[in-house]
Amino acid sequence: MTVVSDEQLLARCRAGENPAWNELVERYSRYVYAICTQGFRLGDHDAEDVFQDVFTRVYTHLDRLREDASFRPWLAQLTRRSCLDQLRSSAREEVADEVEPADVDETLSLLDDALTVHTAMAALSESCRDILDRFFARDESYRVIADALGLPSGTVASRISRCLDKLKPLVEETGAAARPGIG
């Protein structure tokens, strides 16, 4: 399966193609959400404000992004700043400088690796993407997955294992391409 690069997607967004914008939002929505809720521990109400603010800024600043290959770190920085603004606006004035969680860098590094894995998943078959997402990201049980996909429940674990085997080399390939400075 051919995966459209960020650069291609951004070019199509600038050309006004709504499907490209939809794809860009879909591709990065979980990452932005995770930075808000895991990195900065925002509740869903504040996280939703930040989420919409971030994508509004992305949309309005698309023309100003100098390096399309740097979209991902730019988005992370944009989200981080927006989370800090949100925390400062709700914190008491005297503690406003101490709003950033102590372990935020560690969490954001984990989320960056997680995004690399999810990006690599895009190159898997739809059935593999679906079963891995259901089991790991949506916490669905073998029984629920088997019922939803019409599989014998005894085969779900082995299918997940086979899909992880297929994912591993894709992650190594994607991870190399996503290292800082390369994109």
Place this chain on the structure above:
Amino acid sequence: MNAFDHEELGRLIAALRPVPAGWVRAAQELPAARLAIEGIVSRAVADAAYRDRVVADLESALAEEGIEPTPAVLDELRERFLSD
């Protein structure tokens, strides 16, 4: 990124959970929202009574255009009216 086994891959897949329903759709509607904002602003420039109604109730003006009045969209519309 370091080498990893199935457990580590699973942990990383699990780190990016689904976004609550409606958030993605609202963000995807931003291009339409911007078009609607442009339309509201243009109409308000030409029609003072309409402008007064919009300024009094931004959310209803957006709702009439079928646009979700998210805080980000409301902020943008508010800024446009303050700057115009």
